[in-house]
Amino acid sequence: MLETSNASARIVQIAFLAIAAGAWYAVTTTGNISPLLLPPMDRVWSALNTLLARGQFWPPILITLTTIAQAYAIAIVTGVLVAYLVTRSRFLTEVFEPVIAGVFSIPITLFFPVFILFFGIGPASKVAYGATYGFFPIALNTIAGLSAVDERFLRSARSMGASSFDTFRHVLFPAAFPVILTGLRVGFFISFASVLGGETLSSAVGVGRNIALAAELMEPARLYAWIVFVILTAIVLNTIVSQIENRRRDY
Amino acid sequence: MTTLSNDKPTAISIRNVSQRYGEAGSSGAVVALQDISLDIRQGEFLCLLGPSGCGKSTLLNIVGGLFSATEGQVKVGDKIVKGPLPADISFVFQESTLYPWYTIRENFDVAFKFQRVPRNEWKERTASALQAVGMSSFIDHFPNQLSVGMRQRVNLARGIALKTDIILMDEPFAALDEQTRMVLGEDLSELLAATKKTIVFVTHSLAEAVFLSDRIVVMTARPGRIKTIVEVNEPHPRSPDFMLQPRFSELRNELYALLRDEIRQAIATTGGSVRPSGD
Numbered sequence: 009m010l011e012t013s014n015a016s017a018r019i020v021q022i023a024f025l026a027i028a029a030g031a032w033y034a035v036t037t038t039g040n041i042s043p044l045l046l047p048p049m050d051r052v053w054s055a056l057n058t059l060l061a062r063g064q065f066w067p068p069i070l071i072t073l074t075t076i077a078q079a080y081a082i083a084i085v086t087g088v089l090v091a092y093l094v095t096r097s098r099f100l101t102e103v104f105e106p107v108i109a110g111v112f113s114i115p116i117t118l119f120f121p122v123f124i125l126f127f128g129i130g131p132a133s134k135v136a137y138g139a140t141y142g143f144f145p146i147a148l149n150t151i152a153g154l155s156a157v158d159e160r161f162l163r164s165a166r167s168m169g170a171s172s173f174d175t176f177r178h179v180l181f182p183a184a185f186p187v188i189l190t191g192l193r194v195g196f197f198i199s200f201a202s203v204l205g206g207e208t209l210s211s212a213v214g215v216g217r218n219i220a221l222a223a224e225l226m227e228p229a230r231l232y233a234w235i236v237f238v239i240l241t242a243i244v245l246n247t248i249v250s251q252i253e254n255r256r257r258d259y
Numbered sequence: 260m261t262t263l264s265n266d267k268p269t270a271i272s273i274r275n276v277s278q279r280y281g282e283a284g285s286s287g288a289v290v291a292l293q294d295i296s297l298d299i300r301q302g303e304f305l306c307l308l309g310p311s312g313c314g315k316s317t318l319l320n321i322v323g324g325l326f327s328a329t330e331g332q333v334k335v336g337d338k339i340v341k342g343p344l345p346a347d348i349s350f351v352f353q354e355s356t357l358y359p360w361y362t363i364r365e366n367f368d369v370a371f372k373f374q375r376v377p378r379n380e381w382k383e384r385t386a387s388a389l390q391a392v393g394m395s396s397f398i399d400h401f402p403n404q405l406s407v408g409m410r411q412r413v414n415l416a417r418g419i420a421l422k423t424d425i426i427l428m429d430e431p432f433a434a435l436d437e438q439t440r441m442v443l444g445e446d447l448s449e450l451l452a453a454t455k456k457t458i459v460f461v462t463h464s465l466a467e468a469v470f471l472s473d474r475i476v477v478m479t480a481r482p483g484r485i486k487t488i489v490e491v492n493e494p495h496p497r498s499p500d501f502m503l504q505p506r507f508s509e510l511r512n513e514l515y516a517l518l519r520d521e522i523r524q525a526i527a528t529t530g531g532s533v534r535p536s537g538d
């Protein structure tokens with residue numbers, strides 16, 4: 009049952025991609041759209057090959073991935089830690105959960121120039137920006153997960169003399185894990201998008217910078233080649249995350 | 260065979276314990292327990308019986324140091340109870356508190372870790388406790404792969420494996436069907452006769468109370484007070500034959516007579532509403 013629905017989902021997904029590619033091909037060959045806005049597929053393809061052949065992807069992608077990794081790591085540590093502290097009492101949760109949710113509803117992009125002022129146009133500002141944005145979904149989901157942990161489990165741990173650390177490690181965290189995982193996943197893609205977006209807006213290096221540069225230099229083929237590359241990277245990362253998710257024990 | 264004599268030392272002494280929930284005088288204030296004093300002897304099986312909401316779980320949690328009483332004091336041996344005493348007291352709660360994310364073996368291991376049992380004893384303790392409840396072959400299963408009854412047996416085994424002198428049990432068999440309860444009750448009687456533990460047991464089943472207890476504390480409707488204490492003079496382990504003796508039904512009827520009025524009163528004051536239990 010599941011097998012067949014998976015298979016038909018795949019077919020629909022592939023069909024969708026084929027239609028998108030077909031539409032791209034159609035609009036670019038019939039000349040209905042300026043090649044400056046959307047260049048033909050073959051030109052993007054050759055630009056992609058050129059970039060790959062010259063090894064031009066690797067230095068910026070390395071910088072960008074390092075930036076994302078740092079931003080995400082900070083978002084996880086601070087998000088989980090803040091959520092843990094906030095959920096230590098119902099009062100703290102009632103005070104801080106709405107505050108964190110409220111701040112998250114402000115477009116933090118507005119503060120991007122502030123990050124540049126504080127941390128400069130190097131990767132540090134993107135790390136801070138990506139970490140800040142990624143912090144919110146992780147903290148909010150972890151708060152939700154930790155506050156929903158069944159009181160019975162905590163009481164029995166306490167009766168057996170569990171230390172706070174052991175209670176977190178063996179009871180709170182595993183109990184909240186499915187919900188925390190959603191936060192980690194959303195947080196990852198927000199950090200990813202924020203770093204790239206930040207690089208596009210203002211940066212000296214990185215993938216986002218190269219995309220912005222290609223646009224400024226009116227080189228659409230190169231621009232789309234970079235975007236295709238980012239999409240491929242995102243697909244690979246998404247696959248890795250799903251693998252990790254599927255590998256967890258079901259309970 | 261163990262028989263209980265009145266000169267056994269006191270394991271738990273409860274002195275003038277009262278418990279109030281909510282601010283005194285406020286509309287939501289509930290007096291759950293009023294001035295409870297009771298000595299529980301070493302090696303005794305003591306049952307708490309009373310209408311729903313009379314404060315049995317509250318009393319058990321206070322004795323185990325999970326809540327602190329509004330007034331009064333509890334001593335275990337010569338220690339005043341101020342918090343959990345994992346070295347002296349273990350709990351078996353109504354619903355299984357096995358962690359669903361761990362296998363049975365891991366559940367035992369983590370309990371030993373919490374309680375700081377030396378690591379080299381873990382394996383042996385787990386094996387013998389599971390053996391005692393006939394669940395050895397399920398050691399690598401997850402709790403959700405077991406039936407409710409099996410889970411509760413394992414839960415009981417974990418309480419026993421912690422090897423504390425005192426075990427507090429809050430309706431441990433409530434979720435089970437009557438036959439399973441009876442069988443587990445027999446097993447428990449045998450297990451405990453062999454280990455001489457002090458047990459405080461909350462139940463709503465009169466038969467279970469008579470079958471297992473040395474003494475039965477009958478409580479009044481809220482605010483919970485001790486109405487009377489019924490003695491069951493019958494050595495452990497008890498065989499199912501005990502249930503067929505006239506004395507068994509006499510005691511059972513006596514308890515029912517004592518409880519009837521309290522239960523009527525509890526229904527009258529709460530409108531018969533029953534809180535979801537498991538507290």
Ligand SMILES: Nc1ncnc2c1ncn2[C@@H]1O[C@H](COP(=O)(O)OP(=O)(O)OP(=O)(O)O)[C@@H](O)[C@H]1O
Pocket residue numbers: 280281289290291309310311312313314315316317318481534536537538
């Ligand atoms: N955390 C709490 N806050 C407020 N009131 C409470 C709380 N816990 C228990 N109570 C109240 O205290 C009274 C005693 O509760 P308790 O759970 O001890 O009763 P019980 O005898 O164990 O009942 P049952 O047989 O249904 O399990 C009840 O009236 C209940 O409403």
Ligand SMILES: [Mg+2]
Pocket residue numbers: 315316317429536537538
């Ligand atoms: Mg109760």
